[in-house]
Amino acid sequence: MTTSQGIIMILAGLASGPLLGGLIAGLDRILTARFQSRIGPPLLQPFYDVIKLFGKEKMVVNVWQAFCANAYMTAASISVVLFFLRSDLLLILFIQAVGAVFLVVGAFSSTSPYSQAGAHRELLQILCYEPLLIFVVVGIYLLTGSFKIESVYAWNQPVLLKLPFMFVVLSFVLTIKLRKSPFDLSTSHHAHQELVKGLLTDYSGSFLALTEIAHWYETVLVLGLCSLFWTTNPVGAILLVGLTYFLEIWIDNVSARLNWRWMLGYGWAMGVSLSLVNLVWLYAR
Amino acid sequence: MFNKILTRARTMSPWVLHFDCGSCNGCDIEVLACLTPVYDVERFGMINVGNPMHADVFLVTGTVNHRNKKVLRNLYDQIPDPKVVVAIGACGLTGGIFREAYNVVGGVDKIIPVDVYVPGCPAKPEAIIDGVVLGLEKLKK
Numbered sequence: 001m002t003t004s005q006g007i008i009m010i011l012a013g014l015a016s017g018p019l020l021g022g023l024i025a026g027l028d029r030i031l032t033a034r035f036q037s038r039i040g041p042p043l044l045q046p047f048y049d050v051i052k053l054f055g056k057e058k059m060v061v062n063v064w065q066a067f068c069a070n071a072y073m074t075a076a077s078i079s080v081v082l083f084f085l086r087s088d089l090l091l092i093l094f095i096q097a098v099g100a101v102f103l104v105v106g107a108f109s110s111t112s113p114y115s116q117a118g119a120h121r122e123l124l125q126i127l128c129y130e131p132l133l134i135f136v137v138v139g140i141y142l143l144t145g146s147f148k149i150e151s152v153y154a155w156n157q158p159v160l161l162k163l164p165f166m167f168v169v170l171s172f173v174l175t176i177k178l179r180k181s182p183f184d185l186s187t188s189h190h191a192h193q194e195l196v197k198g199l200l201t202d203y204s205g206s207f208l209a210l211t212e213i214a215h216w217y218e219t220v221l222v223l224g225l226c227s228l229f230w231t232t233n234p235v236g237a238i239l240l241v242g243l244t245y246f247l248e249i250w251i252d253n254v255s256a257r258l259n260w261r262w263m264l265g266y267g268w269a270m271g272v273s274l275s276l277v278n279l280v281w282l283y284a285r
Numbered sequence: 286m287f288n289k290i291l292t293r294a295r296t297m298s299p300w301v302l303h304f305d306c307g308s309c310n311g312c313d314i315e316v317l318a319c320l321t322p323v324y325d326v327e328r329f330g331m332i333n334v335g336n337p338m339h340a341d342v343f344l345v346t347g348t349v350n351h352r353n354k355k356v357l358r359n360l361y362d363q364i365p366d367p368k369v370v371v372a373i374g375a376c377g378l379t380g381g382i383f384r385e386a387y388n389v390v391g392g393v394d395k396i397i398p399v400d401v402y403v404p405g406c407p408a409k410p411e412a413i414i415d416g417v418v419l420g421l422e423k424l425k426k
């Protein structure tokens with residue numbers, strides 16, 4: 001990659017979250033509404049929400065929370081930029097994890113019981129999906145011999161054919177990461193839940209907007225990881241990602257929320273065993 | 286230019302907080318009916334939030350009494366500016382059939398400033414949606 005290409009990629013990465021992520025969120029809301037036989041909001045609704053939030057009066061519980069919202073946003077955008085630069089997968093995952101932890105710390109810094117309970121649940125969610133993400137990345141490493149995204153693109157056939165179970169594990173992570181049912185424990189897209197807004201209860205105004213944009217970045221990142229499973233042609237990648245996302249929304253609408261014991265139990269049991277089967281299969285061939 | 290975008294965003298995304306301030310539940314059911322597929326207020330970007338810190342529009346149903354007036358005041362204070370208050374139903378407007386009761390203070394406007402009054406016993410969902418739209422007009426100014 002030359003310098004000018006690099007700069008273009010950095011800009012594309014920075015823009016992808018607010019633009020692509022927002023559009024995906026809008027599409028998501030329309031599709032969800034259609035599943036529930038409603039018309040749903042306009043496509044640009046997430047942008048209206050975020051702009052409105054930026055225009056609200058600032059109310060902070062404490063400075064830590066403001067700092068954490070900014071740190072979460074920064075980490076999420078850096079991880080996407082690194083993804084666009086085709087950098088190291090492990091590095092990207094760690095930066096993303098740092099951001100996720102900052103979000104939790106921000107929620108812990110307020111005394112609201114909803115926020116606290118939400119933060120506990122988010123920690124459990126991180127505990128559930130991080131090992132699985134590492135497994136996926138290790139699978140890619142064993143196949144291509146490198147943690148670099150560059151080498152995935154250099155691979156001459158779709159990774160999906162060699163790591164099909166890993167893709168299932170990744171879509172499991174996707175459900176948690178996108179805050180979709182049955183794993184929307186800590187906070188959900190739907191306005192009301194038993195924890196009010198859980199993790200995000202005490203973020204408000206522009207800080208809520210920041211966490212929303214950071215969430216868009218994370219969506220782009222996880223969908224980007226999905227696209228790595230079909231790198232040989234762009235149409236295949238788009239089809240794969242589109243289909244996976246559609247399935248996620250479908251699952252979101254047909255399933256109820258589970259508790260964290262189910263999530264950890266099923267997540268680890270299914271994720272670890274599928275990963276091992278796939279790794280053994282890869283090794284045996 | 287920037288102000289125009291902000292005003293448009295504000296009117297396109299009113300998040301409502303609903304507070305049952307001692308209503309008979311008639312008006313509450315009508316408020317919730319707005320969220321069902323029949324009326325589907327999400328078409329206008331409206332979301333029913335449970336958290337005053339995220340809300341723009343405050344929907345209050347029912348009479349205010351000496352017990353819950355502090356709660357009402359507290360919720361109102363927690364909503365960040367700009368905000369709109371919509372009082373719903375005969376009870377929310379004046380105290381309705383409960384106005385003579387010994388513990389009733391009266392309508393919502395005795396405690397907090399009200400922007401829009403939606404009459405009815407109970408108020409129709411159409412009227413409630415109209416009320417919120419009217420409130421948004423106020424928000425534009």
Ligand code: SF4
Binds near residue numbers: 311347405407
């Ligand atoms: S206005 Fe009528 S329906 Fe509404 S709370 Fe009062 S008595 Fe009930």
